[in-house]
Amino acid sequence: MESNKREMFQMMTRRLGLLDKNCCNAGGIGISLVQSHILYEIDRRHHPSIQQVADALAIDITTFSRQIQSLVKLGLVQKTPLPTDRRIYILSLTTQGKFVATVIDEQMNHYLQEVFSHMSEFERDMVINAVKLLNESMAKSSVCCTPIG
Amino acid sequence: MESNKREMFQMMTRRLGLLDKNCCNAGGIGISLVQSHILYEIDRRHHPSIQQVADALAIDITTFSRQIQSLVKLGLVQKTPLPTDRRIYILSLTTQGKFVATVIDEQMNHYLQEVFSHMSEFERDMVINAVKLLNESMAKSSVCCTPIG
């Protein structure tokens, strides 16, 4: 059953990309897709350094450094020097940043909810399991996707 | 079972994005992610117009127009005026463009193959079905992803 995998995945990838993009524009929040990913990642991790987040998102460190500068200027992110190693800056969300991250999260959950509403209970569970599995398999893959932990 | 959907999907989206990005850089082919998507879409559709592909990819038409110009300059895409409506340009891949699209396709299939190799036969089928389902549900969704047909 060689159901064209590439085509399916291409379509899924693009649709997820759109969903993603919509979310960070919604609710009067005008940040870019990349920026929303950065906020998400800072929120998720426990006091990450600049380097860590850049690696996690597979963004060039110089580009990332500037993105952080922008987010700091926007008042969404805070840079705190690490006392034990003064080369390193620790990132955290400001109250505003946390708020924006939350709005995006809600928006995204709402979208996902809507998408899942077109499925039966059984299908829902199957999709959830499949996504989990796919993530695990991609994590195991030697050939790609390595930077994401 | 409120297994954090957003987190799962965020991770999947990002990993798929990476996989995607890797593919268009592999094999000495130095085109951007967007450009690889354009090639894919032109290849897939039957003599699409500029507008049609731009819509399908949800790219601003002015940006898209310039992307096409670049791809024409790179010798990967051909623009042919439609005889019956001279406002419209029909897009097609050149031999070179077709070649590049094929290399990317093979690369991508290879990656997918690798990812799926970490699963059992049963799991593979489940994931395939789930992706199909997810695509259908996203297509049905009123709230996002509309431009992609």
Added chain:
DNA sequence: TTAAATAATTGCAAAATGCAAATAAATTTT
């Protein structure tokens, strides 16, 4: 205490983006 490694920033210069306006061809009104 030099030398090498690591974290982050800056200096370009190229590429990508998108709004507003322009062009050009078709369609609809009048």
Added chain:
DNA sequence: AAAATTTATTTGCATTTTGCAATTATTTAA
């Protein structure tokens, strides 16, 4: 059939994003 409207595509900016090379500042290793 001429004028007005719509549609497809292209330019003119001005902004933003990107990434390689080089720099600064610290820390760790030799």
